[in-house]
Amino acid sequence: MANQNIEQNTDHSEVELQAMNVKKPSPWKDFYKRLKRNKAALIGFYTIVFLSIVSIVGPFLLSMDPSDVDVINKFSRPSAEHWFGTDHMGRDIFTRIVYGMKYTLGVGFGSVFLGAIMGVPLGIVAGYYGGRIDSFIMRLIDILLAFPGILLALAIVSILGGSLVNVTIAVAIYAIPGFARIVRGSTLAAKKLEYVDAIRALGSSDLRIIFKHILPNVSSPVIVNATLYIASAILTAAGLSFLGMGAQPPMPEWGAMLNDGRDYIFDAGYIAFFPGMAIVIVVLAFNIFGDGLRDALDPKLKN
Amino acid sequence: MSTNESILEVTDLRTSFFTEGGEVKAVDGVTFDVPAGKTLGIVGESGSGKSITAMSILQLISHPGKIKGGEIKFRGKNLLDLSEKEMRKIRGNQISMIFQEPMTSLNPTYTVGQQIRESYKIHQGLGKKEGSKRAIEMLKLVGIPSPEKRLDQYPFELSGGMRQRVMIAMALACKPDLLIADEPTTALDVTIQAQILELIKELQDELGMSVVMITHDLGVVAETCDYVAVMYCGKVVEYADVRTLFKNPRHPYTVGLLKSLPRSDRDQEELTPIKGTVPSPDEMPVGCRFAPRCPFATNLCHEKLPSLDDVGDGEQIRCWIYTDEWNGDPGVKVYEPERTTEG
Numbered sequence: 001m002a003n004q005n006i007e008q009n010t011d012h013s014e015v016e017l018q019a020m021n022v023k024k025p026s027p028w029k030d031f032y033k034r035l036k037r038n039k040a041a042l043i044g045f046y047t048i049v050f051l052s053i054v055s056i057v058g059p060f061l062l063s064m065d066p067s068d069v070d071v072i073n074k075f076s077r078p079s080a081e082h083w084f085g086t087d088h089m090g091r092d093i094f095t096r097i098v099y100g101m102k103y104t105l106g107v108g109f110g111s112v113f114l115g116a117i118m119g120v121p122l123g124i125v126a127g128y129y130g131g132r133i134d135s136f137i138m139r140l141i142d143i144l145l146a147f148p149g150i151l152l153a154l155a156i157v158s159i160l161g162g163s164l165v166n167v168t169i170a171v172a173i174y175a176i177p178g179f180a181r182i183v184r185g186s187t188l189a190a191k192k193l194e195y196v197d198a199i200r201a202l203g204s205s206d207l208r209i210i211f212k213h214i215l216p217n218v219s220s221p222v223i224v225n226a227t228l229y230i231a232s233a234i235l236t237a238a239g240l241s242f243l244g245m246g247a248q249p250p251m252p253e254w255g256a257m258l259n260d261g262r263d264y265i266f267d268a269g270y271i272a273f274f275p276g277m278a279i280v281i282v283v284l285a286f287n288i289f290g291d292g293l294r295d296a297l298d299p300k301l302k303n
Numbered sequence: 304m305s306t307n308e309s310i311l312e313v314t315d316l317r318t319s320f321f322t323e324g325g326e327v328k329a330v331d332g333v334t335f336d337v338p339a340g341k342t343l344g345i346v347g348e349s350g351s352g353k354s355i356t357a358m359s360i361l362q363l364i365s366h367p368g369k370i371k372g373g374e375i376k377f378r379g380k381n382l383l384d385l386s387e388k389e390m391r392k393i394r395g396n397q398i399s400m401i402f403q404e405p406m407t408s409l410n411p412t413y414t415v416g417q418q419i420r421e422s423y424k425i426h427q428g429l430g431k432k433e434g435s436k437r438a439i440e441m442l443k444l445v446g447i448p449s450p451e452k453r454l455d456q457y458p459f460e461l462s463g464g465m466r467q468r469v470m471i472a473m474a475l476a477c478k479p480d481l482l483i484a485d486e487p488t489t490a491l492d493v494t495i496q497a498q499i500l501e502l503i504k505e506l507q508d509e510l511g512m513s514v515v516m517i518t519h520d521l522g523v524v525a526e527t528c529d530y531v532a533v534m535y536c537g538k539v540v541e542y543a544d545v546r547t548l549f550k551n552p553r554h555p556y557t558v559g560l561l562k563s564l565p566r567s568d569r570d571q572e573e574l575t576p577i578k579g580t581v582p583s584p585d586e587m588p589v590g591c592r593f594a595p596r597c598p599f600a601t602n603l604c605h606e607k608l609p610s611l612d613d614v615g616d617g618e619q620i621r622c623w624i625y626t627d628e629w630n631g632d633p634g635v636k637v638y639e640p641e642r643t644t645e646g
Contacts, residue, residue, distance in 0.1 A: 130366055194407040201361055201402075202395030202473065203425050212421075216412045 034296040041292015047285035055101035064092045066099040066252040075268050084274040087260055093271065096252035097278050103164060103253045104282060107237040108230040110168045115175025116226055122176070123183025124210055124218070128191055138184070145177045153236055157245045164237075164253065167246040171233045182225050186218035193217075220297040227290035231283045238279050254279050309376075310481055310513045311337040311360070316373035318352075318359045327584040329355040329368070331537035334611060334619075337481065337530075342507065342514040344528030344545070346521060346560070350581055352537040353517045357483045360515075361400055362390050377481070396426045399474035403486040405466035409458040415442075415469050416454030422476035441472040444509075446502060464495035468502070475506060482507070483515045488523065500527050521564050525549060533557050536581065536592035539611060542619040553614070554622050555597045591623065599624060601631035 035041055070090035078085040084093035126137040144152070156170035190196065191214065199213055240246035241255030249256060254275040261272025318330040330352040337343045345353045358364050360375055362382065375382040377398065382390065394400075402408040409418060419441055420434035429437065435454060442450030445468040458466055467487065474482060484503060488496035504527060507514055516527055524531055524545065531548045533541040533556065541554040552558045559577035579596040588594055594604040603623050611621040623629050 194402055194404050195410045197358075197363060198400075198402055198408040198470070198473075199410070199421065200363055200394070201400040202422050203391045203393070204395075204421070205391060208425075213410055 031296055035292055038292040038295060040288045041296070044285040044287070044289030044292065047281065048289060051101060051282060051285070052105060054098060055105055058098040058101065062095050062098060064095045066091065066096040067250045068092070068095075075264070075271075077268075078270055085268070085270045087257075087271045088264060088268075091250075093257070093274050096257060097254065097274060100252040100254050100257065100275070100278075103247060103251065104234055104238070104279070107164060107168050107171065108234040108282075108286070111171035111233045111237070112175055112226045112230050114168065114172035115229070116179050116222060118172070119176040119179025120183050120215075120218075120222060123180035123185075124187050124214060126180065127184040127187025128206070128210055128214065130188075134184075137180070141177045141180050144173070149174050149232075150236055150239060153240060154243070154245060157240060162240075162245045162248060164241075164247045164251070167237050167240050170240070171236050174236070175229055175233065178225060178229060179222065182221050183218050186221055187214055190214045190217045224290055224294040224297060227286060227293050231286035231290065234279065234283055234286070308339050309336040310339040310378060311515070312374070312376040313356075313360070314374040314376070316356065316359055316375060317371040318355050318364060318368060319371050320368045322367060324585060328537055328587075330359060332373070333532075333534070333537070333539050335532040335539055335542055337513050337515055339513055340507075340511055341529040342504075342516055342527055344516045344518060344524040344531045345534060346518060346524055346531060347534035348519060348581055350536075351534040353519075353534050354485055356534070357400065357485050357515065357517050360483060361394055361398060362387075363394075363400075392426070395422055395474070395479070396477045397479050398481045398483065399477075399479040400483040400485060401467070401470050401474045401487050404490050405463050405470055406490065408470055409466055411458055414455050414457055415461070419454075419469070419473050419476055422473055426477050437476065438472070441476050442469070444475075444506065445469075445472045447472070463491055464498065467491060467495075467499050471499075471502065471506070475510065475512075478510055479512060481513045481515065483517070485517045486519070487516075489518075489520070496523075503527070521560060533560070536587065538592060538621060539619070540593065540621045542611070544617065547616065547618060553618070553620050553625060554593075555599055555624070556593045559596075591621075599631060603628065603630060 035045065068091060070086065070092075072090065073082070073086050074088055074090035076082050076086045076090075082092050082094065084097065086092055087096075122137050122141070126134040147155070152174050153167070153170040156173060157166050160166040160169065196209060196213060199209055204213075237246055238253070238255030238258065241253045242259045244256075244259065247253030247256045249260075257275035258272050258279075261268070261270075261275070265272050313336075314334050316330055316333045317328065320327045320329055333352070333356055335343065335345075345356060347353045355364070355368070359370050360382070362370065364370060370383065373383070377393070382393065385393070409415075416435055416438050419438035420429070420431065423429040423434040423437055438454060439450045442453055447453055447465060447468050453461075453465075453469075458469070461469065471487075482503070487503065488499050491499060500523060503514065503516075506512075514527075516523065518524060528545050530542070530544050532539045533548075533554065535556050541548070541552070541557045543553075548557065549561070552561050556577070559575075562575040563577060565574060577596055582588060582592070582595065588605065590603075590605040590607050591597070591600070591609055594600040597604065601623070607623075609621050609623045609626065611619050612626065614620050614625050624631070
């Protein structure tokens with residue numbers, strides 16, 4: 001009797017059922033489809049992919065070494081032999097830019113990754129537990145935020161010593177507040193959702209709720225913030241190297257190369273122009289990709 | 304109270320919220336029993352504290368709310384004495400809860416299967432394979448066609464009624480002894496409402512569990528409950544078995560509720576709403592909470608809070624009219640609602 005009733009109850013949903021059997025696109029395909037609608041973001045995405053490949057494969061394809069000094073050919077203008085010309089020591093600028101790519105991307109990804117690893121848990125804990133824990137964590141974050149970014153990075157690098165690794169750490173520390181605040185906000189919203197109550201009513205522990213049910217819901221703002229932050233991390237790192245606080249010579253870091261070209265900017269502008277252009281392109285690529293990503297990951301803008 | 308053995312005995316439960324404006328007593332000395340295998344309905348207006356009562360039983364009250372006192376005895380054990388860890392073992396395993404909004408009570412980022420398996424993972428440590436097998440059984444039990452396919456679907460692919468069935472499957476996965484249903488049908492349309500209520504009833508018989516049905520809908524109470532606790536402003540004002548309550552409501556608030564409900568079994572000229580509104584927490588009357596809206600209220604009602612007293616036949620009422628101290632109209636003591644609606 002009981003079963004009969006249940007069957008009767010659900011008869012109507014057969015139609016619904018058939019409608020649902022239409023094949024659904026995989027999340028990745030769906031995401032790519034939405035990203036594709038934003039042409040600029042797509043260009044940014046492919047630029048990043050292309051540059052990443054170049055940074056890995058490029059050094060193996062080039063005949064010259066970034067530190068090869070060719071005094072006779074110093075200050076040569078861009079030519080078939082030296083595509084971007086040579087600098088004041090006769091080093092091939094194109095080769096140096098290709099070699100320098102991995103440092104730039106490395107600092108960008110590395111610092112954002114480190115920043116996220118530290119900032120996301122802080123934000124989640126603050127948002128989830130609230131109260132005094134929240135106040136304590138957020139005041140610490142406020143202290144970090146009180147320093148202008150480059151100044152904080154400068155201070156950290158001057159304490160730790162000038163090297164690319166220390167620049168990465170410095171930029172990562174500056175990235176913490178951004179991640180913590182974004183994640184805290186999303187966690188505050190996510191923990192009010194009824195399904196978090198429902199899952200607690202099923203006997204889930206706090207840790208399980210945080211990692212399984214809240215983290216996935218805060219992941220998209222984190223990804224978008226990370227992408228956009230990579231751009232500013234690259235800029236900050238290049239700036240520190242330009243000031244001589246980051247990469248040390250003869251490392252082909254773009255910011256340091258920019259600094260090398262500074263003295264010859266009127267006579268041999270290409271020495272500074274090409275590394276500068278490289279920075280602009282990478283930063284622009286990450287920025288427009290990040291913007292597109294935000295739109296693509298926003299469920300409200302779906303369709 | 305009842306002659307049956309009780310699975311849940313709530314005594315003088317008090318839950319408050321500590322806001323900037325001061326303490327708000329959301330649940331203020333609530334007492335009721337849930338007889339084993341039966342359904343207790345908790346009825347009341349919005350803000351009467353019925354949902355908070357439910358959340359308090361599972362201790363799901365979060366900051367700034369706090370359970371201030373009382374006793375929640377589940378199978379003779381006071382739940383308020385348990386640690387959070389012990390409490391987690393009870394949630395979803397021995398006492399489960401289903402929520403009002405099937406649209407938001409499921410995590411949109413996980414499939415139906417993953418969410419039902421969660422119960423088995425938490426309480427029985429089952430892996431994916433065994434968990435899926437049980438999940439399919441549960442989906443079948445709650446009347447979802449082709450459950451194997453449903454397992455890999457996301458909540459957004461299901462209709463409201465289907466989602467509520469999935470919620471029920473999740474809640475009942477570990478065969479709990481007590482199910483708390485917090486307005487399980489409010490968000491559903493009428494035909495689906497009837498189906499879900501029927502389903503809960505069937506599963507109750509099949510699994511032999513007790514149910515606490517929280518609702519503001521007296522129709523739902525009449526259909527599903529064995530006993531009813533009527534709540535007003537954080538207090539139980541009347542507790543009775545469902546027949547007695549509908550046939551012979553005694554508390555003026557209950558009478559008012561019933562008079563504002565269209566009924567098919569009686570001739571009714573028009574509906575009579577209860578005058579006034581629920582008092583806000585910061586201007587709660589010192590006497591009977593219902594006194595400002597009660598047509599029979601006397602000075603006594605305004606000055607002193609009546610207690611919840613047994614009036615025989617397992618019925619309890621919180622009203623001065625049914626006490627010896629009553630000094631108002633002696634006629635209302637034998638108050639017959641039928642007579643007034645006809646006259």
